[in-house]
Amino acid sequence: MRLQMLLQTLLVTLSGFLYSASDLISAPANELQAKLDLLATGTETTLTIPPGTYRLPKEGLQLRGLKNRTLRAEGVTLLGTDLSPSALRFHDCQNLTITGLTLDYDPLPFTQARLTGVDAKGRTADFEVSAGYPDLTDVYLEGQTVHLFEPEANRWKVGVPDYYPKKIERITPRKGRLVFSQEATGFESLKKGDRIVLNVRKRQGVLIGEGCAGLTFKDVTVHSAPGIGFLIRFAEEAGTFENVRIVPGPKPAGATEERLFSTSADAFNAAYVRKGPTLKNCDFSFMGDDAVNLHGVMLPVIRWLDERTFIAMRAHRGDRFDRLIRAGDEIRFLKEPVFEVTARAKVVKVEYQDGKNAGIEADVKKLWPTSKEEKPGAVYLVHLDQPVSGVAPGDFCDVPATSAPGFSITDSNFHDHRARGLRLMSNEGIVENNRFERLKGVAITIGPEYAFWREAGWCRDIKIRGNHIRDVAQGTNLLQKNSYTTGAITLMGRVEPQGEKTRYFLGNENITITGNQIENCAVNGITITASRGVMVENNTLRRVNLVREPRMARDYNLTDQAPISVQQAEATVRENQISPEN
Known part of the structure; x- marks a missing residue:
């Protein structure tokens, strides 16, 4: 009782907090963490959290070792109270189901x-x-x-x-x-x-990390996060997300205007994961970046030790690709500026060394333009099953098995947010019966961001069908000469731009785009580049190319403006309905 009175007094006297004292349940934060720890080690398989609003400790909650467990949180709101750590962190959790939970932050990010x-x-x-x-x-x-x-x-x-x-x-x-x-x-x-x-962009709201597989989030809501909503890294599987909502939360105490924001960055970002996510009946809106980003690892070839062994590196010492990449995984070698696949092999083994002790010198800023680090953090010895030729130090490689393959995104709504709807750099996936509305960027891009972002890789075996796309490409960034996403649906490869001399390797393959409806789009309806084996069939396009800008994508030699544009690609285009208004 004394703790409850102290908490309420503190909340009343501090301004700028989201929830008033009467909203809160005064449960000691360490009690909830202790119950989660007991759920992992005890005999009970289900934990039900009483309904209410709980302020988390500064460090958030750690969910570790929860296997074949269920966490029921209907009517529960957890409030992250610090904008630097994640509110929820999952490690080594398998076959864990979470239902009904709401996550928010106070103070807001x-x-x-x-x-x-x-x-x-x-x-x-x-x-x-x-x-x-x-x-x-x-x-x-x-x-x-x-x-x-x-x-x-x-x-x-x-x-x-x-x-x-x-x-x-x-x-x-x-x-x-x-x-x-x-x-x-x-x-x-x-x-x-x-x-x-x-x-504020500091940290993801929910981190799903190493050792996680079979996680299911059902009827879960995220109202805010000081970065990405769900960040998935080095997990075995990305998990299943059903009826998950990322939407603005309630008005703060004393506010007269509704919130305009949910997460500060992507709603959902899964990379370095061996099995992609299942997203079904989800609703993502008002984020500061993409709705969904799926990608894999890209590694530089630093030096060859022999014809089957080379040294690679990453800027962050915690990137344990030695534990994620497995024997038998395909590895593709890439050569700038178009990141052509020049050789392929199978991985035999990857060994890890701390970059500080490895004695390896590398221009980290050149290799990783977005990195804040200056020296290698992690060094890898990559052993191959066969010799490869034509691969020089300074070339890159990627491993498709790390790009969240086997994803499914269906029956979901992505709307009212900055940047793109789906940013897919993965394989063996389906995007079906979704709605995309009022986006600053385009709805769907398929293909790597090798240049600058260093996000892999070339995509294959993806079906895009039955989606409804309306009022997208509403931001003028897409009309600039340095744009490279020129269609509501774009097949692409981000390479080093060379103006009219820019050429593309046909690295994406076996993509079908069928039965989609696209209307009210400032740029092309569908743009195909850097791809082969593409089928574009039975799509309906109305009122696309609403803004004609001659400079658009000039740096990337993608200036063709048409309802369906095929540039430096091989595609079959048939039986599409294009409105006479175009």
Whole structure:
């Protein structure tokens, strides 16, 4: 009782918190962790958490060693209380089912505001934080990412780019100023009364890690996360997600406006996983990035030790690909700038060494343009089943078995968010009977992000059928000369851009795009490049190519603008219905 009174007093006196004291159940945080630990080691197979709202400890909850267990959490909301660690971390869990749970954060990993004035000459825009949303503490200013929304409707503003001001100034705890460079695009679209979101990107909300397989999330909701909603890394299987919702949560205490944001980055991101996810009847919206990203590992060839053994590396010492990659896995060798597959082999064994002690020198920044590290973190000795020729130090390789193959994404709704719907770099999957609406990016891309992001790889054996795509490609980033996703459905390969000289290896294969409906799209309906063995059949396209921009994708030599565009690819296109309006 004394703890409960202390907790309620603390919550009442602190401003900017999402939930009021009357919403909370005062269960000691370590008690819930202790019950989870007991569930893993005891004889009971089911744990039912009493309904209510629980504030998690700063470090969140660790779910480890839960095998053949069920966690029932109907009516339960867990609140992450720190924006740096994950709220929930799963390790070595197998055949675990979680039902009914809701995850949120307090404080929120974003704040939202309204523009109060725009100075065209000074290239600034002043704003005031909306009632009930967090003050402008440092954590909301350091990201320098701004999302622009309509003044009244809860949706991203149409026809504007992503905004990255050179500075976000705090004038008072509730008032601030965006400062833009002279080169920044889209400044003219900022209007008094528009709403903005400043978000925090620090950590995923839910981490599913090594040793996990057979996880099922059913009727689970995520309202916010200071990064990706569900991040899956080095798991055996990505799991099953049924009726999972990633949507904005309730208005904060004292707020008059609904939330404009859910997760600060992707809703769902699975990589370095041997079996892909099953997503069914899911609803993902208002994220700061893609709805779904599936990809595999890409490794540089640092040095050959003999004709069957080479050294590779990663920037992070915790990347234990020696435990993920198995004997018999296919390995493909890739040569820049088009990442052509020049050789293939089978893995015999991968050995790991801590990068600090391996004595290996590598230009990490060149190899991994997005890395914050400067020296190798993990070094691997990769043993092959046969000699390979034509592979030089500086080339890359990938392992398709690590790219979450065997995925299924069906009967789901992806809408009202930044970036792309599905960003697929995987194999042996199906995308069927989903809805994509009001996206800043395109609906579906299939193919690797070898250049820059270093996300693998070439895709094969994927079916895209019966999906409904409407009002996508609403952001102007897609119209720029450095764009490389030019269709509501895009088959692609991100290579090193060389303008008109850019060429593509036909690395994606055996992809079918059938029975989809696409309408109200600024760019092409379907773009096929870097692919072969593609079937495009019985699709219906209405009102696509709504914006004609000659510069679009010029850097990548993808300037063709047509309802269905096939560029540097081999595809069969037949019996598609294209509206005369095009």
